[in-house]
Amino acid sequence: MRAFGIQQFLLPPPSAITAAFVEHFDELMTVGGNTLFEAIGGLVIGGVAALVVAFATARWVTASRALLPFAIAANSVPIIAFAPIMNNWFGILNPLSKMMVVAVLVFFPIMINTLRGLTFVDQASLELMRSYAASELAIFAKVRIPNALPYIFTAVKVSATLSLIGAIVAEYFGGSRSVLGQFIITEAAFFRFANAWAAIVVASAVSIAFFLIIVAIERVAIPWHASARIAESS
Amino acid sequence: MSDAVVRLRGVDKVFGTGADKTPALQKIDLEIPKGAFVSLIGPSGCGKSTLLRLIGDLTQPSTGIVEVNGKTAHRARLDRDYGMVFQAPVLFDWRTVQGNVELPLEVSAKNGSARADRAKAMLALVELTGFERRYPWQLSGGMQQRVAIARALSIEPAILLMDEPFGALDEMTRERLNLELLRIWQQTGTTIVFVTHSIPEAVFLSTHVAVMSARPGRIIELIPVDLPQPRNDLTREDERYFGFITRVRERLRGHEMGRPGAAEVAAS
Numbered sequence: 001m002r003a004f005g006i007q008q009f010l011l012p013p014p015s016a017i018t019a020a021f022v023e024h025f026d027e028l029m030t031v032g033g034n035t036l037f038e039a040i041g042g043l044v045i046g047g048v049a050a051l052v053v054a055f056a057t058a059r060w061v062t063a064s065r066a067l068l069p070f071a072i073a074a075n076s077v078p079i080i081a082f083a084p085i086m087n088n089w090f091g092i093l094n095p096l097s098k099m100m101v102v103a104v105l106v107f108f109p110i111m112i113n114t115l116r117g118l119t120f121v122d123q124a125s126l127e128l129m130r131s132y133a134a135s136e137l138a139i140f141a142k143v144r145i146p147n148a149l150p151y152i153f154t155a156v157k158v159s160a161t162l163s164l165i166g167a168i169v170a171e172y173f174g175g176s177r178s179v180l181g182q183f184i185i186t187e188a189a190f191f192r193f194a195n196a197w198a199a200i201v202v203a204s205a206v207s208i209a210f211f212l213i214i215v216a217i218e219r220v221a222i223p224w225h226a227s228a229r230i231a232e233s234s
Numbered sequence: 235m236s237d238a239v240v241r242l243r244g245v246d247k248v249f250g251t252g253a254d255k256t257p258a259l260q261k262i263d264l265e266i267p268k269g270a271f272v273s274l275i276g277p278s279g280c281g282k283s284t285l286l287r288l289i290g291d292l293t294q295p296s297t298g299i300v301e302v303n304g305k306t307a308h309r310a311r312l313d314r315d316y317g318m319v320f321q322a323p324v325l326f327d328w329r330t331v332q333g334n335v336e337l338p339l340e341v342s343a344k345n346g347s348a349r350a351d352r353a354k355a356m357l358a359l360v361e362l363t364g365f366e367r368r369y370p371w372q373l374s375g376g377m378q379q380r381v382a383i384a385r386a387l388s389i390e391p392a393i394l395l396m397d398e399p400f401g402a403l404d405e406m407t408r409e410r411l412n413l414e415l416l417r418i419w420q421q422t423g424t425t426i427v428f429v430t431h432s433i434p435e436a437v438f439l440s441t442h443v444a445v446m447s448a449r450p451g452r453i454i455e456l457i458p459v460d461l462p463q464p465r466n467d468l469t470r471e472d473e474r475y476f477g478f479i480t481r482v483r484e485r486l487r488g489h490e491m492g493r494p495g496a497a498e499v500a501a502s
Contacts, residue, residue: 122324125324127320129341131317131395132338133313133342
């Protein structure tokens, strides 16, 4: 970077970022942890809501008519427009305000994927269950839910990275000092770009770690799925 | 016949309504005696599968009556009198072989240990002992279809409905599974209704071959195949076996009356 003559405050050299990382290690871990907590909280809230709506929608046609338009409307709200209002509703310092932004952000991908998994079932499987005079409940438990699991995991993997983006964006609109978004804004405001970059590196690392944790859970939960099989044979 | 397991009287099946009305089956009268092995054969789209699904109460007749074991087909399904085998094995990837065979027993709320024993016995019957803990996707197509047969038999169905079960398999596997199916049929005494495209397969397996016409499907003739039991590889070289094949083929062709599709049907 020195070779290209880029000025230090625009893009600090890796050595400066590393130095900032070491110097502020404890603080970065704290702010990273706080943001991860918001991201996980939001993912849980949004994910549970999404699963409930998806199950109701798959089970009852009336529920699908009643709920789907709202879900689509909620999805079309730009999340940045939402963040200040959530701060207002749940308190600017309350992590719940950030979680709600994340929840709204992850709700739709999880809901729509789960719904697809529950309804996109091989017709022959359903006929087979009907030939055993299986109840709707048994069909749900033994066919629809296992069928939906790979779809749910795909959605949660996408949502893991989304949830960190949502949490940090929400933090830009104000909040406790010790979160990634506020840390980055403050350090950048004081031209301490090496510190800001160190925080960005932490944000990426946290995001990757979150993603990998969900991949690990997926491997354990659905070892039968094709994605795990390929890994096994290679 | 008083001991008929399946009895269809004046059954019509029409798909769609209004201008889109398509008659699929017309005036089907059929009686299947207990312990029989009946094949349904006919040109593509003649309604063989629909007829099978009518017997299994997976679809309902437009007119007419379907009785199974002296009950309505619906009642028979609720009583779990059916075992179904489709062209695709339709096994669940998330269950082991054992788990797949136990599925119908779980649905009918059989208790755990009896369930496991029954599944093991059925897997032994289809010669898959030792594969209990494997997953379906670790098995070959022929083995998967044998798991499907074990699963269908696990609830001791009064009647086994098979919809082109070996249609997707290679010729050698198909011939081997034909022999196995006959052995299972003889050991269990189950009544079997079998849909197939293959004339030799129908003749080799069946006690009766129901020859069907093109749409709307009707049963042209129910041909009793009185080749000696038990049948084996020698049956396939028996002169009378070829006689029956020719007879079924001529019935199919005769009814087609030289329509373009006739040659294909005869060749299949």
